[in-house]
Amino acid sequence: MAIGGNERAAKAALEWLSENEAASVQRLIDWLSIPSISTDPAYKVEVKRAAVWCAEQLKEAGFKEVEVCATGESGSAGGEGHPIVLAHSPGSADYKGPHVLFYGHYDVQPVDPIELWESPPFQPVIREAEKDGPGRRIVARGAVDDKGQVMMFLEALRAVRAATDKVGGGVKFTVMIEGEEESGSVNLDRFVREKRAALKDCDVCLISDTGMLARGKPAITYGVRGLAYTEVTLHGQNQDLHSGMWGGRVMNPNLAMAKVLSRLHDDQNRVTIPGFYDKVVALSPDERKAWDALKFDQGEALKKIGLPAASDWGEKGFSPLEREWARPTAEINGIWGGYTGPGAKTVIPSHSNAKVSFRLVADQDPEEITRKFFDWFTKTAAEVAPGFRAECKDLHGGLGVTLPTDSVHLQAARRAISRACGTEPALIKTGGSIPVAGLLKRELGISTIFMGFGLDDDRVHSPNEKFELECFRMGCKSHAMFMDELTRL
Amino acid sequence: MAIGGNERAAKAALEWLSENEAASVQRLIDWLSIPSISTDPAYKVEVKRAAVWCAEQLKEAGFKEVEVCATGESGSAGGEGHPIVLAHSPGSADYKGPHVLFYGHYDVQPVDPIELWESPPFQPVIREAEKDGPGRRIVARGAVDDKGQVMMFLEALRAVRAATDKVGGGVKFTVMIEGEEESGSVNLDRFVREKRAALKDCDVCLISDTGMLARGKPAITYGVRGLAYTEVTLHGQNQDLHSGMWGGRVMNPNLAMAKVLSRLHDDQNRVTIPGFYDKVVALSPDERKAWDALKFDQGEALKKIGLPAASDWGEKGFSPLEREWARPTAEINGIWGGYTGPGAKTVIPSHSNAKVSFRLVADQDPEEITRKFFDWFTKTAAEVAPGFRAECKDLHGGLGVTLPTDSVHLQAARRAISRACGTEPALIKTGGSIPVAGLLKRELGISTIFMGFGLDDDRVHSPNEKFELECFRMGCKSHAMFMDELTRL
Numbered sequence: 001m002a003i004g005g006n007e008r009a010a011k012a013a014l015e016w017l018s019e020n021e022a023a024s025v026q027r028l029i030d031w032l033s034i035p036s037i038s039t040d041p042a043y044k045v046e047v048k049r050a051a052v053w054c055a056e057q058l059k060e061a062g063f064k065e066v067e068v069c070a071t072g073e074s075g076s077a078g079g080e081g082h083p084i085v086l087a088h089s090p091g092s093a094d095y096k097g098p099h100v101l102f103y104g105h106y107d108v109q110p111v112d113p114i115e116l117w118e119s120p121p122f123q124p125v126i127r128e129a130e131k132d133g134p135g136r137r138i139v140a141r142g143a144v145d146d147k148g149q150v151m152m153f154l155e156a157l158r159a160v161r162a163a164t165d166k167v168g169g170g171v172k173f174t175v176m177i178e179g180e181e182e183s184g185s186v187n188l189d190r191f192v193r194e195k196r197a198a199l200k201d202c203d204v205c206l207i208s209d210t211g212m213l214a215r216g217k218p219a220i221t222y223g224v225r226g227l228a229y230t231e232v233t234l235h236g237q238n239q240d241l242h243s244g245m246w247g248g249r250v251m252n253p254n255l256a257m258a259k260v261l262s263r264l265h266d267d268q269n270r271v272t273i274p275g276f277y278d279k280v281v282a283l284s285p286d287e288r289k290a291w292d293a294l295k296f297d298q299g300e301a302l303k304k305i306g307l308p309a310a311s312d313w314g315e316k317g318f319s320p321l322e323r324e325w326a327r328p329t330a331e332i333n334g335i336w337g338g339y340t341g342p343g344a345k346t347v348i349p350s351h352s353n354a355k356v357s358f359r360l361v362a363d364q365d366p367e368e369i370t371r372k373f374f375d376w377f378t379k380t381a382a383e384v385a386p387g388f389r390a391e392c393k394d395l396h397g398g399l400g401v402t403l404p405t406d407s408v409h410l411q412a413a414r415r416a417i418s419r420a421c422g423t424e425p426a427l428i429k430t431g432g433s434i435p436v437a438g439l440l441k442r443e444l445g446i447s448t449i450f451m452g453f454g455l456d457d458d459r460v461h462s463p464n465e466k467f468e469l470e471c472f473r474m475g476c477k478s479h480a481m482f483m484d485e486l487t488r489l
Numbered sequence: 490m491a492i493g494g495n496e497r498a499a500k501a502a503l504e505w506l507s508e509n510e511a512a513s514v515q516r517l518i519d520w521l522s523i524p525s526i527s528t529d530p531a532y533k534v535e536v537k538r539a540a541v542w543c544a545e546q547l548k549e550a551g552f553k554e555v556e557v558c559a560t561g562e563s564g565s566a567g568g569e570g571h572p573i574v575l576a577h578s579p580g581s582a583d584y585k586g587p588h589v590l591f592y593g594h595y596d597v598q599p600v601d602p603i604e605l606w607e608s609p610p611f612q613p614v615i616r617e618a619e620k621d622g623p624g625r626r627i628v629a630r631g632a633v634d635d636k637g638q639v640m641m642f643l644e645a646l647r648a649v650r651a652a653t654d655k656v657g658g659g660v661k662f663t664v665m666i667e668g669e670e671e672s673g674s675v676n677l678d679r680f681v682r683e684k685r686a687a688l689k690d691c692d693v694c695l696i697s698d699t700g701m702l703a704r705g706k707p708a709i710t711y712g713v714r715g716l717a718y719t720e721v722t723l724h725g726q727n728q729d730l731h732s733g734m735w736g737g738r739v740m741n742p743n744l745a746m747a748k749v750l751s752r753l754h755d756d757q758n759r760v761t762i763p764g765f766y767d768k769v770v771a772l773s774p775d776e777r778k779a780w781d782a783l784k785f786d787q788g789e790a791l792k793k794i795g796l797p798a799a800s801d802w803g804e805k806g807f808s809p810l811e812r813e814w815a816r817p818t819a820e821i822n823g824i825w826g827g828y829t830g831p832g833a834k835t836v837i838p839s840h841s842n843a844k845v846s847f848r849l850v851a852d853q854d855p856e857e858i859t860r861k862f863f864d865w866f867t868k869t870a871a872e873v874a875p876g877f878r879a880e881c882k883d884l885h886g887g888l889g890v891t892l893p894t895d896s897v898h899l900q901a902a903r904r905a906i907s908r909a910c911g912t913e914p915a916l917i918k919t920g921g922s923i924p925v926a927g928l929l930k931r932e933l934g935i936s937t938i939f940m941g942f943g944l945d946d947d948r949v950h951s952p953n954e955k956f957e958l959e960c961f962r963m964g965c966k967s968h969a970m971f972m973d974e975l976t977r978l
Contacts, residue, residue, distance in 0.1 A: 039830075039831065039832035039833065039834070040830070040831065040832070041831075109834060110828075110830065110834060112828075112830070113729075116728075183832050183833065184832075184833055211734075225733060227733070227835070229833045229835070236796065236800075237791075237794035237795055237796050237800075238794055238795030238796075239605075239794055239795075239948060239951045239952065239953075240602075240950060240951040240952070241794065241950075241951065242921060242949045242950045242951075243818075243820045243822060243846060243848065244714060244716070244848055244919065244920045244921030244922050245700075245813065245919065245920050245921055245945065245949065246813075246920070247813070247818040247820050247848045247920055248803040248804060248809075248812035248813050248816055248818040248848070248920065249787065249790070249801070249802070249803055249809045249812055249813055249920075250791070250794075250796065250800060250801075250802055250803075251800065251802040252820050252821055254750075254821035254822075254823070254824045254843075255750065255751075255753070255754070255820075255821050257747070257824070258746070258747040258748075258750040258751045258821065258824070259747075259751045261743075261744065261747040261751075262744075262747045262748045262750075262751035262752075263751075264744070265744070298738065301738070302726075302739070305726035305727055305728060305730065305739075306726055306727030306728075307725065307726050307727075307739065307876045308875075308876040310875040310876050311725075311726075311739060311740065311874070311875055311876030311877070312738070312739075313738070313739055313740040313874075314737040314738055314739075315737060320737075320738050323737035323738055324734065324735075324736070324737050324738055327737055329732075329736040329737040331732045331736050331741050331744075331835075331837060332741055332743035332744050332747065332826075332827065333732060333743075333827050333828055333833070333834060333835060333836050333837070333838075334743070334826065334827035334828040334829045334834070334836075334838075335743045335746070335747070335824055335825065335826050335827060335829075335841065336824065336825045336826075336829040337821075337823065337824050337825075338821065338822050338823035338824060338844070339599070339601075339822055339823040339844060340823045340824075340825040340842070340844070341528075341529070341599065341601070342528065342529065342530075343528035343529070343672050343673075343884070344528065344672065344673055344718045344822070344844065344846070344884045344885060345528070345598060345599060345671075345822060345823070345844075345950065346716070346718070346820075346822060346846060346922075346950065347822050347823075347950055347951075348820060348822070349822075349823075352824065353829070354743075355827070355828060355829070355833065355834075357732060357833070357835060359732065359733055359736045359737070385800070385802075386797075386799040386800055387796045387797040387799050387800030388800070395832070395833045396833060430733065430734065431733045431734050431735070431736055431737065431738075432731060432733030432734055433733050433835075456734065459728060460731045460734065461729065461730075461731045461834065461835065461836055462728045462729040462730065462731075462836075463728065463729070464728075
């Protein structure tokens with residue numbers, strides 16, 4: 001894999017990956033065994049352990065400059081943030097390609113509801129392929145989001161080094177792997193600003209945290225949605241009340257919350273917040289046509305999660321794919337108020353709560369959307385429950401990003417995947433959010449290539465999260481070939 | 490307090506209560522220190538302890554037949570119920586009055602939200618009177634509901650025995666004090682049927698679990714509302730989903746729940762369940778006039794719980810008192826679904842839950858109302874979220890009861906309170922539910938006198954529950970005088 005391309009070295013890298021797959025998977029299992037839940041302060045030590053583990057991998061891949069960097073005072077873990085692994089490899093002297101910033105995250109989502117896991121979330125197991133079901137796979141929290149996907153990059157580094165004797169095959173890499181992606185990347189902004197000197201000459205970012213079009217159909221994602229995440233509380237009377245003595249004399253905060261949130265969408269399932277759609281860009285006829293050609297089967301997708309076709313739901317006038325990739329949405333991620341334990345308690349609670357988040361597209365700004373939602377919530381609550389007090393908390397947000405499909409870096413990734421998988425990748429978008437892409441665009445002016453190998457049914461953020469080994473394999477090879485393609489630019 | 494009335498003995502009983510008040514309060518403190526939370530299986534042993542404590546009091550009051558009776562297999566504590574204290578005193582040979590069944594409960598509500606308690610709920614404290622606020626009072630879970638009120642009866646028993654040397658002053662008493670009132674009295678029906686032989690010749694029931702009209706204004710309650718308590722769950726897809734990948738493609742069960750429950754009331758705040766009002770009886774002009782004369786101040790009541798007058802809410806066309814005493818209501822006692830922990834989780838949960846209860850009046854039957862609600866919920870859910878599954882659980886229910894105000898027993902209670910408190914009691918109703926009254930009417934054919942001394946701001950079922958000592962004092966005296974009045978019948 002010399003400059004200009006060396007087919008023999010490229011082949012050797014692919015062979016190395018095949019021959020060493022068992023060891024690669026074992027390394028992933030080791031990492032997945034560390035419960036690095038970033039949102040819960042109880043796991044702080046484990047999160048750090050996952051960072052140190054990752055830094056060791058980079059050292060073994062030949063990186064000389066590897067740092068586990070502490071992060072700022074306002075971290076999600078109460079007082080101090082989770083560390084960011086920052087590593088640099090200068091590339092070969094004769095390397096002429098782009099300086100690539102690889103970004104990933106080693107933290108994971110909480111595991112609840114824990115009772116629905118078939119095996120403990122941090123004791124990874126390999127399950128065999130099922131007839132007409134998922135293929136051979138590794139099951140654990142973080143299997144695909146994002147440890148498994150970062151591992152494809154780490155194993156590709158090992159492979160190309162074995163094949164070329166050069167760190168990263170000679171590519172100039174900066175690696176930044178954070179531990180707060182699942183809790184809003186609250187310290188990343190400041191970190192990127194503080195490390196601007198180290199990051200400023202990066203040309204392009206590579207992120208492996210997205211999905212394929214379908215099993216066996218790789219894809220490059222050229223757009224992600226933004227996110228605005230909030231928590232709202234409706235405060236009624238200053239104490240819990242007996243529902244017998246007060247029922248019929250005061251508004252129940254749970255009822256008020258239900259009434260307010262029931263107005264979040266109109267009868268077309270459009271979000272009713274004034275100005276919500278102001279900066280949404282209409283789909284171009286070409287884009288609509290290209291997406292229609294992907295023949296996405298919503299009925300099949302619903303079937304996999306146990307719902308009939310009649311359960312298809314979303315903004316009217318758009319296809320399911322358009323609704324996920326190009327339209328903003330509002331979700332009630334959590335709701336709670338009053339007595340929720342076993343048995344009965346005849347209470348009218350003093351307050352009711354909800355976690356409400358928005359997926360954003362095009363130029364929708366998270367702060368602006370959050371502000372507009374808070375205005376709407378406060379105003380609607382005043383209508384529904386006069387005298388009640390609305391409390392609104394902005395938990396975090398991130399910009400959505402869309403990349404030009406004709407970028408030379410994206411095209412290099414496209415060729416790499418073609419070579420590795422023997423099939424042309426689809427160009428798709430995702431409804432998920434990778435706020436770091438928006439941050440890097442804003443702070444460093446660089447674009448991001450999303451080269452991910454997850455599947456729609458990987459149970460991301462859910463019990464029994466999995467990553468299929470065939471996907472892992474395609475991802476390792478594609479990342480190795482991408483390193484080769486970069487040396488040819 | 491001999492048969493036919495003995496003013497000297499009556500006076501001696503009142504004096505005994507005054508002189509021994511400190512000891513009476515200390516006994517109450519001892520009882521309140523036992524955390525007898527019936528709905529939570531973790532407190533099973535404590536509940537039993539509270540029963541045994543109560544049985545000891547009855548023995549000390551001279552009752553010879555005192556039993557702590559085990560209750561049936563389907564108890565709320567998983568497999569076996571909490572005990573019922575059953576005691577009997579045959580009365581004097583020359584007693585000609587009614588055989589009185591005294592009913593109370595020694596179990597208490599859960600304490601959450603525990604963080605709002607100013608002192609630990611099971612470490613009772615005496616707080617001094619506040620200027621323009623509550624009087625000197627005992628603060629603890631169960632202070633007024635119902636240990637403190639049962640204690641008035643127990644102390645009256647001590648007083649009249651001291652004054653007359655007769656158990657209960659010579660009145661024929663059966664005492665039944667249960668431990669599952671706060672968790673639906675699930676074993677009481679069977680218990681009453683099993684003990685029919687012991688209970689069948691009771692003439693009237695006395696319950697002390699209600700409130701006064703206001704501070705210093707005693708009352709007899711001649712009607713209570715019924716209750717139907719349910720738990721409903723909306724099941725959507727068979728797993729939690731990532732709100733990015735699925736937001737805009739499936740209905741969120743939390744949103745579906747909010748939409749369904751937002752339809753529970755119409756724009757007149759009437760419950761929309763078909764047939765809900767079928768058996769509700771309209772207020773008579775006389776009743777409306779009598780209640781208006783009580784000059785209940787809803788604005789003042791709202792102010793005490795921190796709400797402006799504008800927060801007055803309920804079925805339109807009825808006064809606040811009418812809404813509480815004579816109209817049925819629907820409440821969302823609890824709601825929960827999705828991620829409710831600290832921080833953010835971008836999830837679309839697989840299901841959402843609510844505890845929904847109804848206060849019933851007149852001839853509304855709990856089972857019938859529950860059935861109608863489940864039909865409505867299932868149908869509305871199908872409209873709001875096609876393909877979702879509604880799961881409905883009937884937790885418990887009880888009939889409402891209204892008594893004739895010209896009953897000789899009620900009139901005896903009226904005279905007793907007049908003598909004890911120096912003021913005529915008001916005849917009122919309550920919006921709360923005491924299902925045992927409906928049960929006793931149905932099973933034994935007897936009516937109930939509700940003679941309670943709670944206040945509207947006693948924080949029943951809430952943090953910092955209290956019972957004012959002046960109320961306790963009036964209650965002890967009124968119960969002693971009632972024993973005297975009974976001997977005169």
